[in-house]
Amino acid sequence: MSPAATPSVMAQDSVASAAPEAQAEMSVQSTSPPPSSGGSSAKTTNMAMPPARTASTSSTSAKTNTSATTDAGKKAENAQSPDFLIMYNGDVSMMVDDGKVSSTLDKIIDASESAGGHLGTRRDLGVTIRVPSVHFREVLSKIGELGEITHQSITAEDVSEEYHDAEVRLVNMKAAQKRLQEFLAKSANMNDMLTLERELERISMDIDRVEGRMRFLKEHVAFSTLTVALTARPKSQPVVAGGGGGGGGVVKPVTSSPRIMHLHAGWLDNLGVDKLVNN
């Protein structure tokens, strides 16, 4: 791992990368209106809204926070139920006073730990925490008190269908495994025995894989992931324009966009996510 990417503290969770097509995903962005209770499917209909914060509009940001009267605690409890498995992921960007970044990160970690959660990754200007889903809203609310939220998004991913599919597959595979073991015990032919051994090995691997995925889903339903990115609020400094003559200048606010020298380096325009991921 390069020093650049080495956080001072890291407890990396193992995460399966494949997102099954069966997963229904609901994303609530701070800039979008909350979805109505009548979802497009039975699953989304049953889903309560994810946690939300009190509405406020930041004058320093184009993005606004929205309010949604939700019952995330109840939903998180539902998420624990085997019939209703929801994985929550939250991203929060917030602004804190200059010089308070480090102490705010500590407070965020404290909030997570006091709710029974733990630290995922800590960076210079951000932190990823894992919190028990039943305390997700409570922790989010505590974090909101530590600074000004400029962006917030919470994603609830319904993995119930995938989990129950896996359960059914597991039962079937275990039944098949048992039958194969019975055949093997009765078999007298060497060729048959070898074939059955191979088949048993394959099915055992499949069983391990399915059990692993089920464990992963259970763990990620029990604990939600919350990533918080902090920005230090710049100190406002009056600028005296039209100096030269000395004194008597007009006081203007600091402009936020820096002047950029035009360089004959076209590659600078080609930097970024779009080209890298899509082309």
Next chain:
Amino acid sequence: MFRKIVLSLALVTAACGPVSKLSAPDGFAHVEGEYDDRVASASGIAIATRVVPNEPKANLDFWTQAIDLRLRQKGYEPYEQPQDVKSDSGLPGRSLHYVYFDGTRKNRYFVDVYATSRRILLVEAAGDATDFDANLPKVAAAMRSARLGS
């Protein structure tokens, strides 16, 4: 004579190849693109490298600042201070880390820059933030593996 021909062929082959390369981490594959080399995971994390001329001739600090200003102008939000890094091949460079919101999607975007007197080696990585963070050690190792060709 035969040796000379073999050597010439080897040089021609090397000259035709990419000028920078990456090692693909486990679960990644080399994919085509407008880069010297690019690897991607099935879930959409991409890591790529390319070499550009160091024109106007400048040092690492200059290019770090130029890249940072351009990215901020495009709406990228830095979430860590630029950090000094060293590639596996020993090149000193700097790593810049950003968050980029593309509609409702939160992306991570890392760019490592290494400047030599003639060339700049750029190594970029991007992906969905959650997936990217989960694969951070792999991504960082792959970025560090970038090396200049002939």
